[in-house]
Each structure stands twice: as C-alpha cells, then as structure tokens.
Amino acid sequence: xxxxxxxxxxxxxxxxxxxxxxxxxxxxxxxxxxxxxxxxxxxxxxxxxxxxxxxxxxxxxxxxxxxxxxxxxxxxxxxxxxxxxxxxxxxxxxxxxxxxxxxxxxxxxxxxxxxxxxxxxxxxxxxxxxxxxxxxxxxxxxxxxxxxxxxxxxxxxxxxxxxxxxxxxxxxxxxxxxxxxxxxxxxxxxxxxxxxxxxxxxxxxxxxxxxxxxxxxxxxxxxxxxxxxxxxxxxxxxxxxxxxxxxxxxxxxxxxxxxx
Amino acid sequence: xxxxxxxxxxxxxxxxxxxxxxxxxxxxxxxxxxxxxxxxxxxxxxxxxxxxxxxxxxxxxxxxxxxxxxxxxxxxxxxxxxxxxxxxxxxxxxxxxxxxxxxxxxxxxxxxxxxxxxxxxxxxxxxxxxxxxxxxxxxxxxxxxxxxxxxxxxxxxxxxxxxxxxxxxxxxxxxxxxxxxxxxxxxxxxxxxxxxxxxxxxxxxxxxxxxxxxxxxxxxxx
Numbered sequence: 257x258x259x260x261x262x263x264x265x266x267x268x269x270x271x272x273x274x275x276x277x278x279x280x281x282x283x284x285x286x287x288x289x290x291x292x293x294x295x296x297x298x299x300x301x302x303x304x305x306x307x308x309x310x311x312x313x314x315x316x317x318x319x320x321x322x323x324x325x326x327x328x329x330x331x332x333x334x335x336x337x338x339x340x341x342x343x344x345x346x347x348x349x350x351x352x353x354x355x356x357x358x359x360x361x362x363x364x365x366x367x368x369x370x371x372x373x374x375x376x377x378x379x380x381x382x383x384x385x386x387x388x389x390x391x392x393x394x395x396x397x398x399x400x401x402x403x404x405x406x407x408x409x410x411x412x413x414x415x416x417x418x419x420x421x422x423x424x425x426x427x428x429x430x431x432x433x434x435x436x437x438x439x440x441x442x443x444x445x446x447x448x449x450x451x452x453x454x455x456x457x458x459x460x461x462x463x464x465x466x467x468x469x470x471x472x473x474x475x476x477x478x479x480x481x482x483x484x485x486x487x488x489x490x491x492x493x494x495x496x497x498x499x500x501x502x503x504x505x506x507x508x509x510x511x512x513x514x515x516x
Numbered sequence: 517x518x519x520x521x522x523x524x525x526x527x528x529x530x531x532x533x534x535x536x537x538x539x540x541x542x543x544x545x546x547x548x549x550x551x552x553x554x555x556x557x558x559x560x561x562x563x564x565x566x567x568x569x570x571x572x573x574x575x576x577x578x579x580x581x582x583x584x585x586x587x588x589x590x591x592x593x594x595x596x597x598x599x600x601x602x603x604x605x606x607x608x609x610x611x612x613x614x615x616x617x618x619x620x621x622x623x624x625x626x627x628x629x630x631x632x633x634x635x636x637x638x639x640x641x642x643x644x645x646x647x648x649x650x651x652x653x654x655x656x657x658x659x660x661x662x663x664x665x666x667x668x669x670x671x672x673x674x675x676x677x678x679x680x681x682x683x684x685x686x687x688x689x690x691x692x693x694x695x696x697x698x699x700x701x702x703x704x705x706x707x708x709x710x711x712x713x714x715x716x717x718x719x720x721x722x723x724x725x726x727x728x729x730x731x732x733x734x735x736x737x738x
Binding site: 313345348349352354356358365366375376379380408410 | 631633634636637638639640641642643644645647651652655656659732733
C-alpha cells in the first residue's frame with residue numbers, strides 16, 4: 257500500500273485479531289490515527305471496543321496483526337532469530353508513551369491526588385521531582401481540582417477521580433491517549449465535568465482514541481467515528497457524516513436507539 | 517508470703533538486658549523477614565511455574581515446623597552436616613527463617629486482596645517487575661495487612677522465648693536464671709510476664725495508630 261501522506265500516523269493498526277477461546281473478539285481490524293485526531297470507537301457492548309483499546313498498549317496480547325506507534329512496532333521486536341515478543345521492560349517503555357484512562361479510574365489509593373499524578377513521571381520516567389510537581393499542579397488546575405491536591409482518592413467523587421486519572425495520564429506527556437468508557441461508571445450528574453475536560457483536550461490537539469457511549473460527546477469532539485460490531489469495523493466516517501448519514505443498516509439501528 | 521521485689525530490683529539490669537535482647541532479636545528478624553518475604557512474594561506470584569512451586573513448598577514447610585524444633589535443627593543438627601553457627605547467628609537465623617515463611621504468606625494474602633485494576637493501571641503506566649512491586653503493590657499490601665503483621669510480631673516475640681534453650685540471654689532465659697539462683701520463681705516470672713505484656717501492648721498501640729492512618733486511605737474503597 258503506497259503511503260500517500262508525509263505524516264507518520266500516531267498510531268496504526270493492521271489486521272489486529274484477538275481470540276478468546278474459539279470466539280473471535282477482533283477480526284482483522286485496521287485503524288489509522290493521525291496526530292491530533294480524536295477517534296471515537298462506537299458500537300454495542302460486546303463488539304470488541306475495549307479489547308481493541310487494550311490490545312493497543314498490549315494489556316491484552318493480540319493473536320495477530322501489527323500495531324505501530326509512530327511507525328514503530330508495539331509488543332514485538334525484530335532480532336536475528338526473527339520476531340520475538342518484547343521483554344517486560346521494553347513493553348513498559350513503550351507503554352509510557354501511550355496514556356490510558358480506565359472505566360473504573362484505577363487510581364492508586366495509597367497516594368493523594370497529586371501523588372497519583374507525579375508518581376509515574378518521577379519513578380518511571382525519572383524526571384526531576386520539582387519540575388514534575390510543578391507540571392502536576394498545572395494539570396490539576398486544568399482539570400479543576402487544585403483544591404483536592406492533597407486528598408486521597410477515597411475522599412473524591414467518581415467525577416473527581418476520573419479527572420485526576422486524566423491528569424495522571426497527561427503527566428506522562430503521552431503521544432496517544434486511550435479512554436476506555438471513561439464515564440460509564442459515573443453517576444449521570446458527574447458525566448458532564450469529565451466530558452468537558454475531554455472535549456478541551458480534543459480541541460487542543462491531543463491525539464485520542466475514545467471508547468464511549470456518549471453520542472453527544474462523539475458528535476462534538478470526534479474527528480472520526482469508527483463503528484464496530486462483532487469484532488469488525490462496520491463503518492468508518494467523519495463524525496458529522498456518521499451521525500447525519502450513517503451508511504450501514506447496523507449503524508442506523510444503533511444510532512436510533514440513542515435518538516429515541 | 518512476702519514478695520522479694522528487692523531481689524528483682526537488684527537484678528533489674530539483667531531483666532532489662534534480657535528485654536533488650538528480645539526486642540532487638542525480634543525487631544531485626546522482623547525487618548529482615550519482611551524484606552525476604554517481599555522477595556518471596558515476587559517468586560510466589562511469578563509466571564514461572566517451577567519457581568512458584570519451589571517457593572510455595574518452602575513457605576508451607578516453614579509454617580509447619582514448630583519453632584522449637586527449628587531451633588534444634590539449626591543449632592544442633594546443622595553442625596552434624598558441617599554447618600556450625602554461633603548461638604546468636606543461629607538464633608537470628610532461626611527467627612528469620614521461621615518468620616519469613618509467615619511474612620511471605622501474609623503478603624501473598626494481601627496481594628490477592630488487591631483489586632486487579634491496580635496492577636493493570638500500573639502496567640499501563642510503564643511499571644514492571646521490582647518497581648511495580650515497590651511503588652504500587654507493596655504499599656497497598658502493607659496497608660491491608662498491617663494489623664496481621666503486628667500480630668505476627670507479637671507471636672514472634674512469644675516464640676523467641678524458646679531461644680533460651682540454646683542459652684540466648686533473652687527475657688525468659690534471664691527470668692529463669694534469676695529465679696533458680698535466688699529461688700524466687702513467682703516474682704521473677706511475674707516480672708517477665710509483665711515485661712512481655714508491656715512490649716506487646718506497645719505494639720498493639722502502634723498497630724492501632726497505623727490503622728487510623730490506613731482508614732484515611734481506605735474509606736469507601738473496595
């Protein structure tokens with residue numbers, strides 16, 4: 257396939273497959289995300305969205321296909337003996353470049369809000385503490401939580417925890433940021449505050465892949481929609497296009513349920 | 517019967533040095549076996565099956581041998597196969613060996629109680645191996661099992677009395693020496709009991725203090 261662009265995709269998936277036993281969760285998924293794009297993965301539950309996201313940073317090992325982060329392969333390395341799986345440490349190094357925000361936040365409960373944000377830049381990236389703290393304070397302010405700096409996660413609401421989790425991911429200065437249903441575990445009145453932060457990021461040019469059921473967010477913030485069903489990409493289109501003129505029957509049905 | 521507390525008072529330095537020996541032996545071996553237990557945790561949760569089985573076998577065996585028997589083995593049986601240790605090394609070694617098996621098991625239970633999302637989010641942020649254990653997993657485990665470790669320390673202090681069998685001058689040994697020399701078993705053992713009680717109450721107090729802090733971290737948390 258000739259490369260028609262000069263820019264290397266931030267992330268590229270070619271033929272990524274995943275099996276759980278006999279069940280094909282992902283069937284040869286292709287996906288290209290250019291720097292600055294926000295791609296929303298939509299689809300009914302069980303369509304493989306979350307698994308796809310988790311294959312990108314190798315939390316789930318794909319059974320086939322290629323994942324490229326800025327043109328460099330994730331999860332495997334080329335040696336004289338052929339292609340071998342990456343060692344834990346190589347994998348860890350690559351993962352520092354891919355940020356992730358989880359459905360259930362997964363903040364570290366033994367660390368304060370600030371502690372959560374500075375933890376990995378200091379101990380994994382080994383950046384100087386002062387600089388990291390300074391940046392973390394800015395990030396907490398950005399997500400509107402400066403006053404919660406010294407509070408433990410147990411004392412934060414779900415929306416606050418998720419905003420800390422976003423700041424924590426941003427502190428790593430990731431090249432791509434993955435969101436795995438970031439608002440699904442939140443009370444309805446807390447969803448807005450998290451989506452606002454995410455929209456700001458999208459408009460600032462952060463490269464993001466977002467698994468979500470929030471159609472309004474997808475419409476407002478996504479540059480592109482990828483619609484999955486039963487482990488396959490059924491439709492891929494610009495956001496306006498997808499919501500105004502869905503091309504497939506399956507995506508029309510899907511959207512109808514949300515518009516009702 | 518009049519209590520000969522004057523004799524006890526006269527021998528206060530002996531009692532205090534016995535208490536001090538009990539404290540440092542148990543304190544040092546507790547710290548050592550915490551470190552070793554943490555290393556064992558790495559092996560117990562390893563993906564390599566043979567390593568895991570070997571470690572589990574050691575831990576299970578360690579927890580089944582009575583402390584007194586283990587002391588006999590280290591001090592009296594090992595010289596028969598050419599390993600001669602002085603009594604202090606033997607004492608410390610026995611305590612560490614015995615306690616490490618418990619620590620490994622306690623830490624493993626704490627590890628099992630961690631929500632799986634914890635390790636996962638840490639891996640996604642580039643943690644692996646020892647760094648993952650030290651920064652993310654161990655602190656949470658210690659918060660979860662702190663009180664159990666406190667109890668184990670109390671257990672260890674009581675077991676350390678068996679070390680008098682190899683003439684380590686710890687608290688029980690001293691109490692026995694004093695009572696047999698002056699024929700005052702009641703006073704001597706009473707004082708030793710009180711000292712053990714004070715020591716263990718102190719540890720319980722520390723554990724409760726720690727719990728207060730831990731509950732800050734834990735509130736609401738699954």
